Amino acid sequence: MKQNYQNIIRYAMERELQGVDFFRHQSEKVSLASAKDMLLRLADVEMDHYEYLKEQLEHFEKHQTFKEVDFDLDREKNIFADRAENELLDQQVTESMVPDMSVLRTAYLMEKDFAEFYQNAADNTDDPSAKKLFHTLALWEQGHEKLFKEEHQRLMEDYMSQPWGG
Template sequence: MKKYEQIMRYAMQMELDGCTFFKEKAEKFNNATTRKLFLNLAEVEMEHFYFIKEQLDEYLETDSFNIELEGFNRDENNIFESREKSEHIAETLKESDIPDLTILRMAYLIERDYAEFYRKAADNADDEIAKAIFEKLAKWEDGHEKLFKSEYDRRMKEYMNLPWGG
């Protein structure tokens, strides 16, 4: 097994697990907006999966990755922030009717774990391109975590300030 193969395979599984999580949770909501948000996030996780798979396939075939570092790290605004703005994800969450804080908490903790995994992989990578790939993946997951954590905090504050008895 090549040096980065196991890490990349584990990363692919994490992204599939994230996709499954969002799809399963989407089915629990009656609110169409919330359901669509979670299904969109499942698609984002699959985009990550295919990106990692493409890199793994290239690495296994050529013993290198298929990324031009100059262009890859040029835009420090991560892809998720751009997508969040274009799809108004934050507003969608605020307007949606998510009664279960547990799902939001689970979502941000999962994304935090994924980002931490990628940061550790980057710290241990001695290949410059592998390091850049893992750092970019960590930033993408940080964007997911930030979205869910801020909404969780907002919802928890609202919940804690409800008058007793509803």
């Protein structure tokens, strides 16, 4: 079955916009500065992804091929490296961490799902430009997935090591 690349990109664009909305909305609910910062930064990154996909769709509609992948995956590797270094987790109220961990877990699962979507699209095409684009986008989302998983694990370890009663 031949894939409809325009439908894949349109779907991806919609998912990116949903990600922007989700991350911005959830940033208002979390209490930890590191979680809030991470969510707001990712909302901005997801908007960049939307714009990139829009550009790719426009190019495909004109030329029936995708533009050469021209973004740097390393650019996003350290997007959260400078998270609230001065944040003192042991001074946080223990109960406030639980909702933050739930948000981070949900964000991780969203990114994991999206990475799998792109990888599936890459695996099911023979078109070299589409395969490269979808594979790179899968790597993009895997990077986000990893960041959220690591932050969730860090918070979980901090939470579980706190004495009962916070």
